[in-house]
Amino acid sequence: MPEITYREALNQALAEEMERDESVFLLGEEVAEYDGAYKVSKGLLERFGPRRVVDTPISELGFAGLGVGAAMTGLRPIVEFMTFNFSILALDQVINSAAKMYYMTGGQIPIPMVFRGPTGAALQLSAQHSQACETWYVHAPGVKLVTPGTPADAKGLLKASIRDDDPVAFMEGELLYNMKGEVPDPDDGDFVIPLGKAEVKREGADVSLITHGKMVNLALQVAGKLEKEDVDVEVLDLRTLRPLDVDAILASVRKTNRAVYLEEGWPYVGIGSQIVTTIQEEAFDYLDAPVLRVTQADVPMPYAKNLEKLAKPDADRVVAACNRVLYRD
Amino acid sequence: MPKTETQDEKKTDANDGAEKEGGDEGIDRFDREQLHHFMREMLLYRRFEEKAEEAYAIGKIGGFCHLHIGQEAVALGFIGPLQEKDYVITAYRDHTQALAKGLEPGPVMAELFGRDGGVSRGKGGSMHIFGAEQRFMGGHGIVGAQVPLAAGMGWAIKYREEDQVCVCFLGDAAVNQGAFHEAMNMSAVWELPVIYVVENNEYGMGTAIERVSAVSIEERGEGYGVPTHSVNGQDIIETWSFVEDLVKEVRDGAGPQYVEARTYRFKGHSMSDPVSGTYRSKDEVEEKKEKEDPISVLRERLFDAEIMTQDELEALDEEARKVADEAVEFAEDSPFPSEEELYTHVYAELNEHGRLFMDGRDR
Structure with missing residues (x-):
């Protein structure tokens, strides 16, 4: 290819x-x-x-x-x-x-x-x-x-x-x-991907790292990092946010029993808020830990390089969130 | 269309055109049948709106309901000369324009009643009357938002290399929206076949236009290289004649046009507002109704020219009242939309995968 x-x-x-x-x-x-x-x-x-x-x-x-x-x-x-x-x-x-x-x-x-x-x-x-x-x-x-x-x-x-x-x-x-x-x-031939179909970008058994867009790449990087620590991360890329592939989210959570949502946006009423709601409404009994979110800091994006780094979701924060839902602190 | 050869050849006042054509200020242009048609149509619009007013008063119509009473000649004058294939789009004061574009009074009234037999299946209401088949493109509730949409229709006409025209109505207050100015500029840049009609009824809700516009409404169309015109929107003969000529020019490639139609609203901004009070006096409204009622203006001209008798007028009015009554009956007889309709028409394509509605009611 x-x-x-x-x-x-x-x-x-x-x-x-x-x-x-x-x-x-x-x-x-x-x-x-x-x-x-x-x-x-x-x-x-x-x-x-x-x-x-x-x-x-x-x-x-x-x-x-x-x-x-x-x-x-x-x-x-x-x-x-x-x-x-x-x-x-x-x-x-x-x-x-x-x-x-x-x-x-x-x-x-x-x-x-x-x-x-x-x-x-x-x-x-x-x-x-x-x-x-x-x-x-x-x-x-x-x-x-x-x-x-x-x-x-x-x-x-x-x-x-x-x-x-x-x-x-x-x-x-x-x-x-x-x-x-x-x-x-x-x-x-014609290469068309239907709307509303999420994709498991990396299969895993321990925690579902669910995300969309550019953050898919950060999620895969984190999965690679945690693999070295024997943590098997499943990366689920939603790909479309409406229609939303709820079945794929539930299937992943029912398998791993733990989930983190990663997104670039602000936390308040963000995409992750909806995903967490959907999981707790429809897969509550499967959860072994609260679902966490990693988002941009709840501030406008600063210019200064050090502050910008702090504001954006990064690998360390995603790793920390995965560890928390796995109770690996 | 005859234009005034003044320093600015892009500016016309339709009066000049009518006068130049001579012969009883343009009435000779039309035969008896056409002139009777003008009266029949305007009476229908008037009686239809009066019925809507009645129905609103007893709670059969809800929400906002904006009547066009007093502005009938603008609806008829700018839509009557169009062909079926031409597009019309307007804001939320949209009932009579819909009738003028050929929508049936019954389904329009049923839409006001929020019934399944309404033109928009009861989902749009008074402010969102649509007739895709008749190319009546709404019915838009955000002031000025229909103007870029009209530019898009003009764009589509050019894209398909067709010869339709789009007529876009907007209120005098809409010229203060950025959307209007962006659309005017694009229409000029791309020479889109759109006639922008500003219905200047002197007030944006309760604010007199001179209080919020730095220059006159006619001048607000300037600055884009678009020809600007002003027409007496209370005189159907003048308006129709002017528009008929203008449409021909635009169909032949004259590009976008900006027309001020000078008119007056005899009722409140919407049914929830008083006709007069803090922002305009009762005397002002009464004087306008006495001197500038488009139906009276036409009646006097037809009586003077002995083209219509009192008996004929009464017969036409009776017919109009009957059609309006029947529209109400149609609306009353139409059922409310079934509960399943809540979720239909949100999406045109229900994708095979994924969930489109997030309220959990489908589980």
């Missing part, structure tokens, strides 16, 4: 879906002539022309709304946010228009579109450019949320998201774009 970067995997998915379906187009800031702020759309302007690869003004609310309006007529827009940080400006159109349209039209008007771009912390970008935006989106019924953590998932899930008939927020990891991984060769 060829090894390509996360960025190339996304680019392949975009190109293949635009090739397959004339109603798919890409719009956003710098996506065309600049080849994308993170070069995800590299070469697409040349290949598909300015009708289908469109540079927009810096008007997140406006072009997100334009995408929703186009989707109301049956087109399949892909709206790229340079980062999801800037999409907060567009949330009215995401939540009040895209998410609710199908419902408040009584099923007359679906919104088959994708909002995509990077989310999460990068390096010393401080408060406004380093935040995990999953919770803003997953909170609203009507939206689906996809968070790929590997190149293969990025490709297969983006293709599924573009084909989905609902608004899908597709959140990429800003620090993952250069990550390499095996992705099936396009010549070997």
Whole structure:
């Protein structure tokens, strides 16, 4: 299987879906002539022309709304946010228009579109450019949320998201774009990963380390570390946060009887809050320890290198959480 | 469309156009049948809204309910000249626009009643009337949010290389939203076939527009290279004539347009608000109703030109009242949505894997 970067995997998915379906187009800031702020759309302007690869003004609310309006007529827009940080400006159109349209039209008007771009912390970008935006989106019924953590998932899930008939927020990891991984060769057929299916990234018997997006890689690193101490960590990558693969979460917890949720976002009403709730409601009798969470510190992201390190979830804190649920202190 | 050849050729006042065409200020443009149709439609809108008002008063309609009484000529004048394939989108004062775009009065009233037979299956209510088949695209509750959506419809028309037009209504207060300005700019940059109609009824809820807008409503459309126009929205003959010409131009590629329709709301902002009081006087409302009621304005013109008799007018009104009554009957007869409908239409695609609803009720 060829090894390509996360960025190339996304680019392949975009190109293949635009090739397959004339109603798919890409719009956003710098996506065309600049080849994308993170070069995800590299070469697409040349290949598909300015009708289908469109540079927009810096008007997140406006072009997100334009995408929703186009989707109301049956087109399949892909709206790229340079980062999801800037999409907060567009949330009215995401939540009040895209998410609710199908419902408040009584099923007359679906919104088959994708909002995509990077989310999460990068390096010393401080408060406004380093935040995990999953919770803003997953909170609203009507939206689906996809968070790929590997190149293969990025490709297969983006293709599924573009084909989905609902608004899908597709959140990429800003620090993952250069990550390499095996992705099936396009010549070997259509590679699509269905939404709502979690994946066990590493099987284990002692503790379930459940996570999504970029944190999958940190989880695997921690699993490797603990393996040396004879702790067998299962890493479960949710991959999509809505629909949520509850069966996979419960299966893992019923096996290991212990769980830690790892996420980049803030703790208060974060993704982990929901996961913990789901586990205690549906697998309480299987638990041998309280479920713990490792999250960003409950503060805006600081700039100073030492403070930033303190604010982000890191291997040490994940190891400590695993040890606590295993009573290995 | 004749334009004023002033220093700014991008600005027009529809009055000038009507005058230039001559012949009783534009009435000659229409035949008797069309003029009677104008009256029939506006009477229907009026009687429909009055029925909604009655039903609200006795609790048959809930929530917010914004009536279009006094603004009927704007709905008819901007939608009547369109073709079926054209798009219309508006804010939450949306009942009469829906009727003008061809939605049946019964299902529209049933939507207000929150019934299964409503156009949006009782899930949208007064503020969210939709008719995808008739290309009536709502019915939007956040001030100004429909403006970028309209730009998206204009975008889709160009993308598919078709020749439809999108008419987007917004209130005078919506020009203060960023969404409006972002959409105007994009519409101009991409030459989208959208007519933005600002229904200037002088008040955003209870705030007079001059208190919150630095310049006039007509001027608020400037700055984007989009032609701006102003039309007397209480005169259906002037409005229809102007729009018919403008739609032709836009269909032929003239790009986006910004039109101020000068109008007035005879009722409160919504059914929960007083008609007059702290923000406008009763006298002001009474004077407007006396001098600028779009139905009276048309009636006088038709009577003067001997195109309609009192008997004919009464017959049309009786017909309108009957249709409005029947709409209420339809709504009354329609059942409430079944309880299963709570979870339908949240997602268009129920994925094979994973859980979409997190409230635990499905377990």
